[in-house]
Amino acid sequence: MGGEGFELEEERDGPLELLQSLRSKATELLLREEWEESILVYTQFIDLSRIQISNAGESDPDPDSIAKLRRSLCLSLCNRAEARARLRHYLEAMKDCDQALEIEKTHFKTLLCKGKVLLGLSKYSSALECFKTALLDPQASDNLETVTVYMEKCKKLEFQAKTGAFDLSDWILSGFRGRCPELAEFIGSIEIKKSDLSGRGLFATKNIVAGTLILVTKAVAIERGILGNGDSGEKAQLIMWKNFVEEVTESVRRCDRTRRVVSALSTGKDEDSLEIPEISLFRPEEAFETCGGDLKHNLDSEKLLSILDVNSLVEDAVSAKVMGKNKEYYGVGLWTLASFINHSCLPNARRLHVGDYAIVHASKDIKAGEEISFAYFDVLSPLEKRKEMAESWGFCCGCSRCKIESLLYVTNQEIREIEMGVERGVDAGNAVYMMEEGMKRWKVKGKDKGLLRASYWRVYDEIYNSERLMKRWGRKIPTMEVVVDSVSDVIGSEERLMKMAVEGMMKKNGGSSNIVEMEKILKLGKGVYSKVVSKKKAMKTLIGLK
Numbered sequence: 001m002g003g004e005g006f007e008l009e010e011e012r013d014g015p016l017e018l019l020q021s022l023r024s025k026a027t028e029l030l031l032r033e034e035w036e037e038s039i040l041v042y043t044q045f046i047d048l049s050r051i052q053i054s055n056a057g058e059s060d061p062d063p064d065s066i067a068k069l070r071r072s073l074c075l076s077l078c079n080r081a082e083a084r085a086r087l088r089h090y091l092e093a094m095k096d097c098d099q100a101l102e103i104e105k106t107h108f109k110t111l112l113c114k115g116k117v118l119l120g121l122s123k124y125s126s127a128l129e130c131f132k133t134a135l136l137d138p139q140a141s142d143n144l145e146t147v148t149v150y151m152e153k154c155k156k157l158e159f160q161a162k163t164g165a166f167d168l169s170d171w172i173l174s175g176f177r178g179r180c181p182e183l184a185e186f187i188g189s190i191e192i193k194k195s196d197l198s199g200r201g202l203f204a205t206k207n208i209v210a211g212t213l214i215l216v217t218k219a220v221a222i223e224r225g226i227l228g229n230g231d232s233g234e235k236a237q238l239i240m241w242k243n244f245v246e247e248v249t250e251s252v253r254r255c256d257r258t259r260r261v262v263s264a265l266s267t268g269k270d271e272d273s274l275e276i277p278e279i280s281l282f283r284p285e286e287a288f289e290t291c292g293g294d295l296k297h298n299l300d301s302e303k304l305l306s307i308l309d310v311n312s313l314v315e316d317a318v319s320a321k322v323m324g325k326n327k328e329y330y331g332v333g334l335w336t337l338a339s340f341i342n343h344s345c346l347p348n349a350r351r352l353h354v355g356d357y358a359i360v361h362a363s364k365d366i367k368a369g370e371e372i373s374f375a376y377f378d379v380l381s382p383l384e385k386r387k388e389m390a391e392s393w394g395f396c397c398g399c400s401r402c403k404i405e406s407l408l409y410v411t412n413q414e415i416r417e418i419e420m421g422v423e424r425g426v427d428a429g430n431a432v433y434m435m436e437e438g439m440k441r442w443k444v445k446g447k448d449k450g451l452l453r454a455s456y457w458r459v460y461d462e463i464y465n466s467e468r469l470m471k472r473w474g475r476k477i478p479t480m481e482v483v484v485d486s487v488s489d490v491i492g493s494e495e496r497l498m499k500m501a502v503e504g505m506m507k508k509n510g511g512s513s514n515i516v517e518m519e520k521i522l523k524l525g526k527g528v529y530s531k532v533v534s535k536k537k538a539m540k541t542l543i544g545l546k
């Protein structure tokens with residue numbers, strides 16, 4: 001940035017003086033990081049200098065001054081791109097870079113900026129090509145380190161995007177110090193298909209082992225804040241929602257691809273007639289993108305609100321974990337590919353939130369062809385409670401667990417009585433005993449035992465955590481390990497199951513660990529936190545073990 005235009009001021013009359021002062025002002029704003037304002041002033045400069053260049057073609061025979069003006073135009077387009085990139089208006093930034101490169105094919109600063117913009121768009125291999133071209137410019141020798149760092153970043157992210165090989169261990173071990181690690185977007189062995197639950201769903205195309213990453217996706221928009229209690233908390237939540245809606249609206253307006261993926265999402269109505277999008281629509285390297293400002297098909301705001309109502313995710317949800325962020329934070333966002341994941345009371349996936357990324361992973365082994373699902377609400381709850389929660393989400397759950405349990409409840413008076421007892425707060429030991437004895441009489445076998453234990457988790461949890469209750473009932477009911485195994489077998493790894501297993505191990509071994517039990521707990525940990533925590537030490541830190 002700097003003084004090319006100053007000579008013009010001395011030589012030229014009105015318009016060139018104006019150009020000069022516009023450029024100085026824009027540069028000053030850029031240096032002060034006042035991005036929006038600097039874009040406005042650069043736009044004035046760019047429009048005016050284009051007029052000057054086309055007029056000069058007719059009236060000004062001095063080729064030198066035109067060349068200078070064209071160089072200024074190139075630099076201003078590049079600077080406007082930089083400001084737009086800072087605001088994450090990547091497509092407009094890209095347009096500016098391309099126009100600047102039409103003027104100077106190897107303009108170093110523009111190539112650097114374009115590379116960063118491509119990185120922002122998760123187009124890692126194109127970004128790498130751009131940085132490689134920048135290296136050919138003589139100016140690159142003064143900026144070798146910067147370009148090399150970017151090139152390494154592209155290679156790392158491209159590798160992650162291709163393989164799903166992410167590792168957050170060191171960041172976890174450092175106590176989440178510094179900025180959260182940069183992640184690539186990744187799409188594993190999955191496809192979008194018609195779901196038996198409702199509308200479309202995400203399906204595994206290969207067998208997936210527990211802990212394996214299924215997808216990593218960047219939010220279209222995300223809004224975070226600290227909520228207070230009571231009225232002020234509610235008010236803060238409303239303001240955050242309003243800001244979030246505005247952010248999504250802006251992203252949709254700015255990018256045709258975002259508009260297409262967002263408008264493919266469900267509004268909660270007539271899901272079975274919705275189109276099934278190709279998974280390639282979600283692959284940044286393959287996607288075709290255009291600036292959306294002048295496109296006719298806008299998403300109407302009523303539809304957008306319904307889409308956000310159905311598809312936005314809260315970071316700190318029951319089947320999610322936020323990493324490296326203050327617990328007080330409340331974050332709501334839209335992650336388009338994750339929006340195709342249906343709920344199941346027998347979920348097989350969970351998610352982690354790292355920065356603006358959602359990482360979805362298998363919380364138990366998933367077979368090829370199986371639907372991928374996570375829990376929208378607490379599935380360690382009885383059927384009636386789950387029905388209420390699904391209703392508040394606007395649907396009636398069609399998962400196999402709800403079907404099995406509904407049938408059992410219709411035909412079985414005893415189970416309804418136990419449930420009423422639990423509701424009234426009867427002795428937890430008695431309720432667990434009745435349930436376990438009942439399951440023998442009702443011939444509930446194998447995995448179905450895990451379903452009912454998951455539904456009455458509250459009383460199982462109470463009894464295994466109470467020395468008094470265990471003294472009285474301990475010998476009459478299954479061990480905690482048997483219950484944890486059978487429940488995790490059906491609902492996958494879950495934090496509360498993991499915590500119970502840890503406490504059980506500690507109690508049994510007088511505060512220390514046992515190798516066999518530890519391996520089991522680490523396996524549960526992998527289902528809760530995924531393989532992005534590859535180092536045992538980091539996993540133990542998260543689990544709360546030394």
Ligand SMILES: C[S@@+](CC[C@H](N)C(=O)[O-])C[C@H]1O[C@@H](n2cnc3c(N)ncnc32)[C@H](O)[C@@H]1O
Binds near residue numbers: 200266345399
């Ligand atoms: C985030 S969307 C999931 C994808 C959606 N099925 C689609 O076709 O786009 C959430 C909506 O899916 C439907 N859904 C999700 N899980 C369901 C379930 N277990 N049973 C019935 N409907 C479900 C509900 O209509 C819900 O509002």
